[in-house]
Structures are given as C-alpha cells and as structure tokens.
Amino acid sequence: MSAARDLSEQRTFLIDLTKCTGCRGCQVACKQWNQMEAEKTTFFKGEGYQNPSALSEHTLTAIQFRDYFHEGKNEFAFYKAMCMHCNDPACVSVCPVSAFIKTPEGPVVYDAKRCIGCRFCMIACPFGIPKYQWSKALPLVVKCTGCYSRIKEGLIPACAKACPTAITYGGRQEMINEANRRLTVRPGKYMNRIYGLEEAGGTSVLYLSALPFNELGFRNVTKRPLPSRTWAALRFVPAAFITMGGSLAFISWLTHRKEKIRKEREMIEAEQASQKEDRP
Numbered sequence: 001m002s003a004a005r006d007l008s009e010q011r012t013f014l015i016d017l018t019k020c021t022g023c024r025g026c027q028v029a030c031k032q033w034n035q036m037e038a039e040k041t042t043f044f045k046g047e048g049y050q051n052p053s054a055l056s057e058h059t060l061t062a063i064q065f066r067d068y069f070h071e072g073k074n075e076f077a078f079y080k081a082m083c084m085h086c087n088d089p090a091c092v093s094v095c096p097v098s099a100f101i102k103t104p105e106g107p108v109v110y111d112a113k114r115c116i117g118c119r120f121c122m123i124a125c126p127f128g129i130p131k132y133q134w135s136k137a138l139p140l141v142v143k144c145t146g147c148y149s150r151i152k153e154g155l156i157p158a159c160a161k162a163c164p165t166a167i168t169y170g171g172r173q174e175m176i177n178e179a180n181r182r183l184t185v186r187p188g189k190y191m192n193r194i195y196g197l198e199e200a201g202g203t204s205v206l207y208l209s210a211l212p213f214n215e216l217g218f219r220n221v222t223k224r225p226l227p228s229r230t231w232a233a234l235r236f237v238p239a240a241f242i243t244m245g246g247s248l249a250f251i252s253w254l255t256h257r258k259e260k261i262r263k264e265r266e267m268i269e270a271e272q273a274s275q276k277e278d279r280p
Helices: 025-034 090-094 120-124 148-152 158-162 172-185 227-234 239-278
Strands: 011-016 062-070 073-081 100-102 108-110 167-171 205-208
Touching: 011 172, 025 062, 025 158, 090 100, 090 120, 090 227, 158 167, 167 172, 172 205
Parallel strands: 011 205
Antiparallel strands: 011 167, 062 073, 100 108
16 A cells, blocks of 8 residues: 555645646647647537536646636636546556556556556546547547656656646655645645645645635545555446456457567568568
C-alpha cells in the first residue's frame, strides 16, 4: 500500500483554482503535445462558457466552468479536470492485462498495445477519468499520462508549462508544504482543505479552492485506497462480462501473435527476394 512507500518525491501537480483564469492554455498544450484530434463541440452545451463540455477520447484535460453569485455579482469559477494519478490506482489493480502502470515518478501510464477494451478501468476509477474510443471500429481506452515522456527527459508536463498562473509542479511533499503555506498565509482566501491529499488514498494532483469542492463539481471520494475494493465491487458484475474480458484478452494475444508472425514472414520473403536479385 502507499503508506509503505516514500511518495515525497513523486511528481505532483498543485493546482490553485483561485489563480486559474480559465484561459484554457492547458487544454491547447495538451492537445498539441499528445497530437489529439479536434472534436466538434456545441458552444454552451456545457455550463456557461465551458467547451468542450467534458473529457472525451479526444480531450484529456479540460477547464470546467461554474457560475456563482458573490456579493450580488455573477462570477465564474474554473477547475482543471484531468487524471488524478492516484498513489494506489484502481485502474492499475483492476486491469486484467496490466495495460496501466503506476510509475515510480508518479504518473499512471497506459499501454494501448496491451489494452483489450474491457473497460474495467472505467468502472473502477472513482474520478471517472478513462474514456472509450467510441468513434473507432476497434476502440481502446484513453487517459492523461501526466506527460510521462516529458517527465523522463527532465521536463514538466505540457499543461503545467503552458499555465501562466495556477499550476505548480514538483515533489509531492514539496507541493503539500506549499499548499499548507498558502492556507496558513491566506486563511480567508481558501477553503481549509487540500483536495487530493487523502482522496482515494492520496493522489498526484492536489487542488486549492475558494469555494467548496462539491459546488465546483468535484466528486466525494473515499479516503481509503481503492485497489482493495475494486475486485470486491466487480464481483457484482455479471459473470458474462468477466468471461468476455478473458475472451478479449485471448483474442488480443492471438491477434498480436498473428501480426508478429505476418511481419516475420514478410521479412523472410523480402530477404529471399533480395538474395534472388543479388544472384548473377
């Protein structure tokens, strides 16, 4: 469990919602870095100026808008929706083919080559993050990877790099200390809570807010790590779906094996053709 591990240096986001201007620079940077397709959206389909309305197979992070009244005035509040990169991820524990991995650096990454599309991760995630590629003939699951490829090169995530005001990125303990410092220095500015500090056993994304988190749309999540509960909950899933997951795993293995054999055969045929051309 996470209590037995040293998570102090695990890469962590500190997102101060009182500093978020709703510029959506993080959305743009995420799209560019991950080369995500644009999606057709309808303005005002979400709340207020929120666009797109939610995370999807094409949108891994999004600025959520909330309207509220303050001193007789209508004002906006924003928050950045993204994968929470849990310390003990339910998606990792429940995936039957180990397509999800919790890296030592912090991000929870995803191997599309392993995914069989069973969607157990979507059922298990308490934050509703993994999304399905409904638009594709052979759909898989997609989610934010915390820009792990950048982290390995000593860079910070694209969204954190692009954000002008709200996102701080660093070691988890450093981010917790900074959050507590802000709460102490400006107690009237913030709710006295760090969202993500204990939720689902703790996450690599921490939030500060001036408004109650439930009013912003944050989920009320247990403080217990979820891997111990995921399979207990999935026992209520009809056996047919569990069997289907196993069948999909076998089909995936068989498909990959056939592809490997096909490529090997093509290499052999190409080599034989080259040898024939070299003959006098």
